[in-house]
Amino acid sequence: MASVSLQALRKSYDGKTDILAGIDLEIAHGEFVVLVGPSGCGKSTLLRMLCGLEEISGGDMLIGDQVVNHLPPAERGIAMVFQSYALYPHMTVYQNMAFGLKVAGKDKAQIRERVERAAATLKIGHLLERLPRELSGGQRQRVAIGRAIVREPRLFLFDEPLSNLDAALRVQTRLEIAKLHRQLDATIVYVTHDQVEAMTLGDKIVVMHEGHIQQAGTPLDLYQQPRNLFVAGFIGSPRMNFMAGSVVSAQAGGVLVQLASGELVRAAVDGSALAAGAAVTLGLRAEHISESDSGSEQFKGEVSVVEHLGEANYIYVSRKGGEDVVIRGDGERHVAIGQSIVFSADSTAFHVFDERGQALRRLRPGNMVSAARSMMRSA
Amino acid sequence: MTVIAMKPEYPVTPVAPAQAGSTRIDFGRLMVHAALLAYTALALFPIALILINSVKTRAAIFDDPLALPSMESLTFGGFVKVIDSTNFLHYFGNSLIVTLLALFCIVLFGAMASWALSEYRFMGNRLLTLFLALGIMIPIRLGTVSILELMVRLDLVNTLTALVLVYTAQGLPLAVMILSEFMRQVPAELKDAARCDGVGEVKIFFQVILPLIRPAIATVAVFTMIPAWNDLWFPLILAPSESTRTVTLGVQQFIGQYVTDWNSVLAALSLAVIPMLILYALFSRQLIRGLTAGAVK
Amino acid sequence: MKHAVHTVRPWQLVLFLAPALLVYTLFSAMPLAQTLAQGFFSADENGKAVYAGLENFRTILLDPDWSAGFWNAMVNNARFFAIHMLLQNPIGLALATLFSLKGLRGARTYRTLIFLPTLLSVVIIGFIWQLILSPLWGVGEKLMGFAGLAGLFAPWLGQEETALTTLSIVSVWQYIGMPMMLIYAALLAVPDEIIEAAHVEGAGAMRIFWQIKLPLIYPTLGLVTILTFVANFNAFDLIYSVKGALAGPNYSTDILGTLFYRTFFGYQAQVGNAYLGSAVATLMFLVILAGVGLYFVAVQRRLTRFAL
Numbered sequence: 001m002a003s004v005s006l007q008a009l010r011k012s013y014d015g016k017t018d019i020l021a022g023i024d025l026e027i028a029h030g031e032f033v034v035l036v037g038p039s040g041c042g043k044s045t046l047l048r049m050l051c052g053l054e055e056i057s058g059g060d061m062l063i064g065d066q067v068v069n070h071l072p073p074a075e076r077g078i079a080m081v082f083q084s085y086a087l088y089p090h091m092t093v094y095q096n097m098a099f100g101l102k103v104a105g106k107d108k109a110q111i112r113e114r115v116e117r118a119a120a121t122l123k124i125g126h127l128l129e130r131l132p133r134e135l136s137g138g139q140r141q142r143v144a145i146g147r148a149i150v151r152e153p154r155l156f157l158f159d160e161p162l163s164n165l166d167a168a169l170r171v172q173t174r175l176e177i178a179k180l181h182r183q184l185d186a187t188i189v190y191v192t193h194d195q196v197e198a199m200t201l202g203d204k205i206v207v208m209h210e211g212h213i214q215q216a217g218t219p220l221d222l223y224q225q226p227r228n229l230f231v232a233g234f235i236g237s238p239r240m241n242f243m244a245g246s247v248v249s250a251q252a253g254g255v256l257v258q259l260a261s262g263e264l265v266r267a268a269v270d271g272s273a274l275a276a277g278a279a280v281t282l283g284l285r286a287e288h289i290s291e292s293d294s295g296s297e298q299f300k301g302e303v304s305v306v307e308h309l310g311e312a313n314y315i316y317v318s319r320k321g322g323e324d325v326v327i328r329g330d331g332e333r334h335v336a337i338g339q340s341i342v343f344s345a346d347s348t349a350f351h352v353f354d355e356r357g358q359a360l361r362r363l364r365p366g367n368m369v370s371a372a373r374s375m376m377r378s379a
Numbered sequence: 380m381t382v383i384a385m386k387p388e389y390p391v392t393p394v395a396p397a398q399a400g401s402t403r404i405d406f407g408r409l410m411v412h413a414a415l416l417a418y419t420a421l422a423l424f425p426i427a428l429i430l431i432n433s434v435k436t437r438a439a440i441f442d443d444p445l446a447l448p449s450m451e452s453l454t455f456g457g458f459v460k461v462i463d464s465t466n467f468l469h470y471f472g473n474s475l476i477v478t479l480l481a482l483f484c485i486v487l488f489g490a491m492a493s494w495a496l497s498e499y500r501f502m503g504n505r506l507l508t509l510f511l512a513l514g515i516m517i518p519i520r521l522g523t524v525s526i527l528e529l530m531v532r533l534d535l536v537n538t539l540t541a542l543v544l545v546y547t548a549q550g551l552p553l554a555v556m557i558l559s560e561f562m563r564q565v566p567a568e569l570k571d572a573a574r575c576d577g578v579g580e581v582k583i584f585f586q587v588i589l590p591l592i593r594p595a596i597a598t599v600a601v602f603t604m605i606p607a608w609n610d611l612w613f614p615l616i617l618a619p620s621e622s623t624r625t626v627t628l629g630v631q632q633f634i635g636q637y638v639t640d641w642n643s644v645l646a647a648l649s650l651a652v653i654p655m656l657i658l659y660a661l662f663s664r665q666l667i668r669g670l671t672a673g674a675v676k
Numbered sequence: 677m678k679h680a681v682h683t684v685r686p687w688q689l690v691l692f693l694a695p696a697l698l699v700y701t702l703f704s705a706m707p708l709a710q711t712l713a714q715g716f717f718s719a720d721e722n723g724k725a726v727y728a729g730l731e732n733f734r735t736i737l738l739d740p741d742w743s744a745g746f747w748n749a750m751v752n753n754a755r756f757f758a759i760h761m762l763l764q765n766p767i768g769l770a771l772a773t774l775f776s777l778k779g780l781r782g783a784r785t786y787r788t789l790i791f792l793p794t795l796l797s798v799v800i801i802g803f804i805w806q807l808i809l810s811p812l813w814g815v816g817e818k819l820m821g822f823a824g825l826a827g828l829f830a831p832w833l834g835q836e837e838t839a840l841t842t843l844s845i846v847s848v849w850q851y852i853g854m855p856m857m858l859i860y861a862a863l864l865a866v867p868d869e870i871i872e873a874a875h876v877e878g879a880g881a882m883r884i885f886w887q888i889k890l891p892l893i894y895p896t897l898g899l900v901t902i903l904t905f906v907a908n909f910n911a912f913d914l915i916y917s918v919k920g921a922l923a924g925p926n927y928s929t930d931i932l933g934t935l936f937y938r939t940f941f942g943y944q945a946q947v948g949n950a951y952l953g954s955a956v957a958t959l960m961f962l963v964i965l966a967g968v969g970l971y972f973v974a975v976q977r978r979l980t981r982f983a984l
Contacts, residue, residue, distance in 0.1 A: 053872055074878030086873035090891045100877035151877070407881075411774055415786045418771065421849075422790045425804045428815065444815045484699070492696035499684050507693070514704055516902075516968045518910040520933070521957040522707030524714060524940055524950055529707065548703035551696050580684045581691065609797035611913045616941075627797045631917050634803055641813075644803070651800050659795055663788045667857065 001187045002064040002154035003029045010058030011045055019045050020211045032181050032188045034202035036195055041208040043191045051080050051157050063155060079148035080157040085140045087132040094128040097147045118149040138169050158190040195235055207231050224365035229357040232283050241325045243282040250274035255352055257282055261322025265297045267350035269360040283351030286328040295344030303339050317341055433457055433645035440641055457646030470629035477539050478607045481546035485603050486596055489554035494584050497559040514552030520612055530617055537620040545613050550603035561595040597665050626651055714954035732955035748927055749935040752840055756931055757908040759844035765900055768855035776863040794853030798913040805846045806918050809833050836928045843929055847914055855900040862896035902971040909964050932960050
């Protein structure tokens with residue numbers, strides 16, 4: 001397995017507009033890195049550049065300690081699992097998995113040994129003589145993974161492998177990929193648009209938007225300290241509540257914000273860089289709000305929609321003069337539409353973003369019972 | 380209620396324009412272009428040769444066949460001869476009438492039959508489909524003997540009608556196959572919705588289905604009009620008279636007659652080719668799209 | 677989606693089906709059947725049709741006056757087909773493969789231009805090539821001179837040994853557009869990701885072509901073959917317009933289509949014989965049917981269209 005280093009990587013098709021600009025990323029040996037972001041953010045392009053299917057317009061790409069910018073895919077020591085699996089329709093499963101090894105000139109005995117070993121790992125040994133069209137979606141996916149494994153690459157690349165599977169299969173396969181990672185001690189770069197997949201699988205998550213890396217870090221980092229509005233809104237479901245306001249006073253130990261809807265909120269963030277009167281956005285996650293007045297900062301509003309999930313209620317509250325807010329409430333508690341509701345949160349639960357959308361450092365993130373609970377839920 | 384626009388701010392380093400991309404001249408690609416250029420030349424030069432020489436004097440044709448016409452050698456005498464001694468425009472009109480009428484009949488009758496065969500389940504459906512499909516493989520010319528006798532009996536010899544009927548019969552099998560495929564792809568909801576509204580089957584066909592299959596008509600046109608226009612056999616056998624002669628037959632007869640008059644021969648060939656070239660220049664995209672669409676059967 | 681009969685009335689069905697079936701039956705199916713039937717008749721002394729059993733067929737296949745001509749035409753037709761298979765389809769395949777290369781600039785232009793001859797009338801094409809290859813004009817010789825091969829030039833169209841081959845090549849030159857387009861469409865249908873996957877696994881362009889692309893277009897290649905077969909054994913126009921109904925020199929360019937025409941309608945000294953002509957047509961029909969049948973039974977069964 002190898003490490004990967006991307007230095008000032010750039011991609012542009014016509015020399016004028018950049019699809020990717022200034023990508024810097026370090027991936028350690030054996031790490032599972034997930035590239036995540038909305039459509040068009042450049043994650044697939046980056047993966048294809050890693051693979052060698054797209055030209056690199058600028059910057060350097062190193063696998064191991066080798067600069068691979070101009071190397072063809074086969075010489076980079078990588079293997080890719082495509083979104084639609086890309087199995088050769090006219091070849092059996094065995095032939096599909098053996099193809100790459102045959103190209104590399106391995107002898108028959110070696111090929112058989114490797115293919116059967118990989119098939120055993122993925123539990124598809126009984127399918128070796130079948131054609132792809134005789135397999136289910138999940139089975140085809142395993143063959144695609146098997147095809148990658150037999151080549152014993154330094155680096156595995158996955159391009160949205162779960163998006164063609166139905167929901168139940170997706171969860172199951174997700175677990176298997178996680179297990180495979182540990183089994184093979186593999187360095188993996190994995191692309192997905194689904195933030196839940198990203199959070200559950202990745203050692204390191206790289207959030208991308210419009211060709212730039214917004215933030216890279218562990219799932220918890222991204223959850224607790226999103227660096228800007230985009231990452232904050234992207235990670236976590238339901239999406240973080242945002243409220244506009246302006247600074248009343250700001251010190252290193254905390255910030256007092258006057259919301260546009262009138263409330264005064266104290267947030268436990270480092271406000272030393274802020275000036276009074278500056279425009280800010282407050283962020284508050286649904287799971288950090290309690291349906292009572294127990295928290296230090298208080299709000300009220302009227303319930304407009306309730307989604308009952310059994311394990312929780314998602315309560316949508318409209319506030320006079322302010323933004324709608326969603327609260328994650330106790331699923332076994334009854335909430336009526338139209339009822340007035342008082343809700344609150346601790347000052348340590350808030351995120352504050354300055355006028356450019358950059359986050360201020362939170363002073364005591366994760367220092368709450370509800371935070372611990374939500375961590376366990378998203379795992 | 381506005382949230383501050385999520386426009387992330389990151390240091391936007393002014394990006395230097397990409398270096399003139401590594402123009403590593405790909406030798407492989409060069410060879411590909413060379414091969415394609417060579418073949419294109421091979422495909423086009425005979426036609427170009429004819430066109431160039433059709434406006435040269437006889438002497439120039441023989442002395443320097445590969446040269447473009449110069450001021451001295453330029454002449455339209457051949458064209459004049461052709462148009463004078465034959466009824467070329469008339470032939471052209473005949474070809475046009477026959478081809479267009481045949482296309483119309485093929486599309487209309489073919490669509491109606493395709494609709495019935497692909498939409499309704501009835502006894503004999505499969506048999507009829509097979510019956511029609513056979514016509515694709517089995518050439519109609521083999522029945523010429525009987526067709527001629529039939530035309531004689533119907534008193535249709537030397538009429539354009541005979542040609543239209545024959546080309547329609549010839550083009551129907553393939554048209555039915557292409558159109559059936561197409562019609563099967565019309566979403567069932569459209570038809571069911573119309574039926575729910577109480578619209579009769581005939582009306583559904585003319586007002587819902589027919590407009591929807593316009594793309595397929597391009598494909599049908601390619602596969603039926605070209606063979607009909609270029610056909611020599613049936614005009615020769617069924618309608619060789621002067622008044623019903625088609626372009627293809629007319630050119631063939633003319634050349635047979637004036638075989639030593641190179642200038643006129645070349646002019647006749649050019650006159651036959653130029654309309655096709657013009658049509659092709661205008662419609663090549665649709666034509667090729669129609670061809671490849673129908674090919675993936 | 678088929679619907680129960682009661683949504684369509686019988687009279688409506690008849691309305692839809694009648695015109696097409698009428699025209700097709702009257703002018704295509706019945707004439708063919710009649711021709712097949714007529715082959716079993718011949719004329720008696722008074723010119724009336726009398727049942728003759730297999731007499732006509734025996735005449736054509738075995739009678740020394742006729743059979744030589746028939747078998748000559750058969751062999752020629754087979755050669756005609758063979759040359760097409762050897763040249764038209766491989767070159768068409770090669771061109772289609774080149775067109776389908778990623779990012780080839782001007783691919784559309786090449787395609788459009790190379791397809792042009794296919795659109796033109798066979799008659800026209802025949803004449804054009806006749807002129808080019810004519811020793812009188814000398815263009816052919818001059819062009820070969822550019823390649824230093826002027827000495828090799830000969831009036832191929834006029835020579836017995838080379839006439840058929842030459843005409844076959846002209847026919848290939850013209851019709852190459854059809855297989856080219858059909859194969860091109862099939863190549864387009866091969867998903868990009870499969871090619872990319874092979875590329876990532878280290879396969880070079882040649883290996884990708886032979887081991888990935890080609891196997892996936894076998895059904896189309898089969899279709900092209902059978903279409904070529906039917907077209908070749910049905911051919912007439914080119915030979916007739918270049919060589920006339922006698923298909924000279926010395927019947928060396930005679931194929932089944934010209935034989936049929938000559939037998940039925942007569943030509944110059946030879947009197948037309950409708951019954952023998954019908955017999956020839958029947959034999960042509962059987963040959964084509966045999967080919968098509970062979971294709972469906974042997975080839976189609978083994979070539980499954982892979983779910984791409």
